[in-house]
Amino acid sequence: xxxxxxxxxxxxxxxxxxxxxxxxxxxxxxxxxxxxxxxxxxxxxxxxxxxxxxxxxxxxxxxxxxxxxxxxxxxxxxxxxxxxxxxxxxxxxxxxxxxxxxxxxxxxxxxxxxxxxxxxxxxxxxxxxxxxxxxxxxxxxxxxxxxxxxxxxxxxxxxxxxxxxxxxxxxxxxxxxxxxxxxxxxxxxxxxxxxxxxxxxxxxxxxxxxxxxxxxxxxxxxxxxxxxxxxxxxxxxxxxxxxxxxxxxxxxxxxxxxxxxxxxxxxxxxxxxxxxxxxxxxxxxxxxxxxxxxxxxxxxxxxxxxxxxxxxxxxxxxxxxxxxxxxxxxxxxxxxxxxxxxxxxxxxxxxxxxxxxxxxxxxxxxxxxxxxxxxxxxxxxxxxxxxxxxxxxxxxxxxxxxxxxxxxxxxxxxxxxxxxxxxxxxxxxxxxxxxxxxxxxxxxxxxxxxxxxxxxxxxxxxxxxxxxxxxxxxxxxxxxxxxxxxxxxxxxxxxxxxxxxxxxxxxxxxxxxxxxxxxxxxxxxxxxxxxxxxxxxxxxxxxxxxxxxxxxxxxxxxxxxxxxxxxxxxxxxxxxxxxxxxxxxxxxxxxxxxxxxxxxxxxxxxxxxxxxxxxxxxxxxxxxxxxxxxxxxxxxxxxxxxxxxxxxxxxxxxxxxxxxxxxxxxxxxxxxxxxxxxxxxxxxxxxxxxxxxxxxxxxxxxxxxxxxxxxxxxxxxxxxxxxxxxxxxxxxxxxxxxxxxxxxxxxxxxxx
Amino acid sequence: xxxxxxxxxxxxxxxxxxxxxxxxxxxxxxxxxxxxxxxxxxxxxxxxxxxxxxxxxxxxxxxxxxxxxxxxxxxxxxxxxxxxxxx
Numbered sequence: 157x158x159x160x161x162x163x164x165x166x167x168x169x170x171x172x173x174x175x176x177x178x179x180x181x182x183x184x185x186x187x188x189x190x191x192x193x194x195x196x197x198x199x200x201x202x203x204x205x206x207x208x209x210x211x212x213x214x215x216x217x218x219x220x221x222x223x224x225x226x227x228x229x230x231x232x233x234x235x236x237x238x239x240x241x242x243x244x245x246x247x248x249x250x251x252x253x254x255x256x257x258x259x260x261x262x263x264x265x266x267x268x269x270x271x272x273x274x275x276x277x278x279x280x281x282x283x284x285x286x287x288x289x290x291x292x293x294x295x296x297x298x299x300x301x302x303x304x305x306x307x308x309x310x311x312x313x314x315x316x317x318x319x320x321x322x323x324x325x326x327x328x329x330x331x332x333x334x335x336x337x338x339x340x341x342x343x344x345x346x347x348x349x350x351x352x353x354x355x356x357x358x359x360x361x362x363x364x365x366x367x368x369x370x371x372x373x374x375x376x377x378x379x380x381x382x383x384x385x386x387x388x389x390x391x392x393x394x395x396x397x398x399x400x401x402x403x404x405x406x407x408x409x410x411x412x413x414x415x416x417x418x419x420x421x422x423x424x425x426x427x428x429x430x431x432x433x434x435x436x437x438x439x440x441x442x443x444x445x446x447x448x449x450x451x452x453x454x455x456x457x458x459x460x461x462x463x464x465x466x467x468x469x470x471x472x473x474x475x476x477x478x479x480x481x482x483x484x485x486x487x488x489x490x491x492x493x494x495x496x497x498x499x500x501x502x503x504x505x506x507x508x509x510x511x512x513x514x515x516x517x518x519x520x521x522x523x524x525x526x527x528x529x530x531x532x533x534x535x536x537x538x539x540x541x542x543x544x545x546x547x548x549x550x551x552x553x554x555x556x557x558x559x560x561x562x563x564x565x566x567x568x569x570x571x572x573x574x575x576x577x578x579x580x581x582x583x584x585x586x587x588x589x590x591x592x593x594x595x596x597x598x599x600x601x602x603x604x605x606x607x608x609x610x611x612x613x614x615x616x617x618x619x620x621x622x623x624x625x626x627x628x629x630x631x632x633x634x635x636x637x638x639x640x641x642x643x644x645x646x647x648x649x650x651x652x653x654x655x656x657x658x659x660x661x662x663x664x665x666x667x668x669x670x671x672x673x674x675x676x677x678x679x680x681x682x683x684x685x686x687x688x689x690x691x692x693x694x695x696x697x698x699x700x701x702x703x704x705x706x707x708x709x710x711x712x713x714x715x716x717x718x719x720x721x722x723x724x725x726x727x728x729x730x731x732x733x734x735x736x737x738x739x740x741x742x743x744x745x746x747x748x749x750x751x752x753x754x755x756x757x758x759x760x761x762x763x764x765x766x767x768x769x770x771x772x773x774x775x776x777x778x779x780x781x782x783x784x785x786x787x788x789x790x791x792x793x794x795x796x797x798x799x800x801x802x803x804x805x806x807x808x809x810x811x812x813x814x815x816x817x818x819x820x821x822x823x824x825x826x827x828x829x830x831x832x833x834x835x836x837x838x839x840x841x842x843x844x845x846x847x848x849x850x851x852x853x854x855x856x857x858x859x860x861x862x863x864x865x866x867x868x869x870x871x872x873x874x875x876x877x878x879x880x881x882x883x884x885x886x887x888x889x890x891x892x893x894x895x896x897x898x899x900x901x902x903x904x905x906x907x908x
Numbered sequence: 909x910x911x912x913x914x915x916x917x918x919x920x921x922x923x924x925x926x927x928x929x930x931x932x933x934x935x936x937x938x939x940x941x942x943x944x945x946x947x948x949x950x951x952x953x954x955x956x957x958x959x960x961x962x963x964x965x966x967x968x969x970x971x972x973x974x975x976x977x978x979x980x981x982x983x984x985x986x987x988x989x990x991x992x993x994x995x
Contacts, residue, residue: 319917331962333990334916336926362995419995457995494962494990525995571913571987572969613994615973678994755973867995 214825225287243401343476343508347467366415388675419525455524578789578853602884608871613678618671654720679864758857810873
């Protein structure tokens with residue numbers, strides 16, 4: 157097998173001075189030397205430790221809670237239950253939030269929090285928890301969306317109703333979505349070839365290395381201070397305030413360095429409990445979840461059942477596409493079904509489409525986002541069917557996709573029309589990549605491709621830039637840095653100011669110190685906070701030009717700043733560098749501070765495609781990835797190395813989702829593999845180098861053309877791998893993970 | 909007039925019409941005028957003075973974070989979509 161390494165490729169469309177270069181990240185030294193402070197590194201004086209007693213049952217009514225034994229321990233400092241959460245409004249949203257933080261009536265999954273204990277050490281807190289007695293009335297549980305939709309299913313929330321099943325009937329369906337375009341019946345009537353398949357995908361976890369953690373002080377001034385690992389400082393601040401019945405301004409959150417999130421760190425898993433324990437003890441309280449707690453009781457991304465039916469003409473024109481999708485919501489509202497229905501057919505122009513989607517309560521923890529949430533499940537199904545249609549019509553799979561590719565003006569199944577998008581550029585790059593035409597060698601080896609789409613996000617961000625008299629700047633922002641975004645944001649400011657990015661010192665600060673900024677998710681930070689940095693730098697630039705005009709006693713209209721030099725357009729003698737003017741700043745007027753807030757629109761959605769070569773061991777069902785190429789339209793790569801890192805990371809997580817990862821649920825509704833020994837994420841020796849091709853189809857909605865890069869790369873791997881497995885051994889996989897067991901089952905089923 | 913695309917689950921309120929032409933300079937006016945034409949539609953979309961938390965609105969293809977305040981042009985397309993978040 158040829159596995160020659162094709163170096164990472166950037167198909168750049170526009171050159172800048174700073175944007176597009178590869179400087180060393182600002183936080184690099186702190187991180188490689190171990191001095192960076194992560195959430196669990198926070199240890200204020202007087203710290204005590206919290207632990208949470210969690211339900212051992214998947215579904216049960218709480219009859220009684222007896223904490224006397226725990227209270228009697230000398231090392232116990234405080235105990236809280238759901239009854240301690242009081243104040244604020246009594247809206248359903250607040251009640252559900254509090255029940256999710258700490259159950260008072262029913263537990264809805266194994267791991268559901270019931271009692272919090274603070275003690276002098278984590279081990280003492282664990283000992284105290286063992287002495288708490290809880291009487292349960294065990295209820296039947298349900299673990300998958302199709303089962304939970306059946307008439308005989310136990311109901312998680314008796315007051316839940318759905319338009320799908322009627323207003324009078326309790327149901328587990330918490331969200332019902334229906335999109336349609338054209339006439340689906342007429343579409344299938346035109347089809348010469350129809351493929352209809354059913355797919356099941358397992359619940360999976362984001363698998364961030366740093367578990368959920370929080371340290372909280374309820375101060376004597378009445379303010380709650382939180383240090384934690386989070387993607388959404390303002391989200392966790394606001395939810396904690398709501399759970400505690402406080403105003404948002406009574407809570408301040410300082411985000412620490414973050415050891416991965418991928419969508420799983422927007423919720424306040426321990427902060428409200430730690431806050432109440434702190435209030436009772438007047439001590440700072442730290443709660444760090446174990447890996448098992450994290451897997452069992454944070455927010456995995458949904459398992460799903462998906463049925464896809466698509467039809468095309470003999471010439472390969474897609475004429476009908478239909479999907480039925482049921483996603484697990486977990487214990488409370490908020491499945492990823494909305495995005496799933498939006499994404500399932502997004503790569504294709506097709507006149508007739510229909511999608512029905514359901515979010516369904518099941519006895520698992522509430523599901524959460526995971527890189528392009530909802531899209532990976534959906535496009536695993538649709539891209540597998542597309543591959544079958546291509547094979548049945550005898551058309552090359554890239555050509556088939558190109559023939560039907562969505563382009564500017566294509567109307568999505570959910571209604572909106574695509575602006576400028578880069579799918580055809582991605583497909584061109586796949587077709588022309590040497591990987592696609594390289595020979596495959598050996599038996600049971602195969603090649604597959606797939607593409608995926610994700611909508612990306614925008615929204616509010618705030619940035620302030622303070623100019624120092626030595627010509628450096630501090631850049632204040634509110635987006636926790638997960639993928640090198642301190643640097644990618646600073647680079648956009650540096651480009652405007654014409655200074656080296658090393659002269660900018662970016663800081664991610666607390667919720668008290670920066671204007672509202674939406675969380676680090678939705679691939680939005682380099683796009684939206686980068687836009688704020690660009691605009692704040694423009695503000696600095698205007699002030700610098702004005703200051704130079706004042707110094708030179710000329711009209712400010714006659715002064716311009718380009719590439720870090722301020723000069724008079726009328727007099728060549730009048731010229732100063734950025735540093736020279738900064739040195740004069742404090743002698744010539746007020747300090748120069750640039751600021752900008754944005755509610756970023758103009759979001760550019762993104763496509764990614766994969767080429768994968770693999771080998772299937774038909775004796776064991778084990779799949780070895782031999783070669784993997786990821787091609788992604790990023791709009792503009794501000795820092796190509798970090799973009800490549802995102803593409804490689806997303807691809808690896810997609811490979812793990814495809815081949816290994818699953819919540820293996822026992823009959824009692826508990827997760828049987830709640831450690832990283834048994835919940836197997838890919839490690840380095842499972843994988844070849846992930847080759848990348850950066851395609852730049854500029855997003856007109858961003859000053860530098862950025863689309864956002866963090867998510868879409870996880871979408872195509874499962875489908876590309878399924879298509880490669882079929883190419884290798886002639887077996888179509890309809891289940892994730894495509895683990896050895898599931899592959900052998902499908903091989904044996906094919907063999908009769 | 910703007911063209912409002914009616915989600916399938918609301919089309920029983922519009923007599924099966926998939927699109928309705930509605931006057932309005934912003935999303936709020938469009939929804940209020942849609943309610944006049946097809947009673948019951950406002951309640952499906954709005955809670956008080958805001959879009960319901962599970963609904964977002966796209967004007968001319970772009971989902972807007974300012975919801976009811978978003979301007980609507982004479983030939984705009986207006987879509988009511990399920991709200992989504994990212995990871």
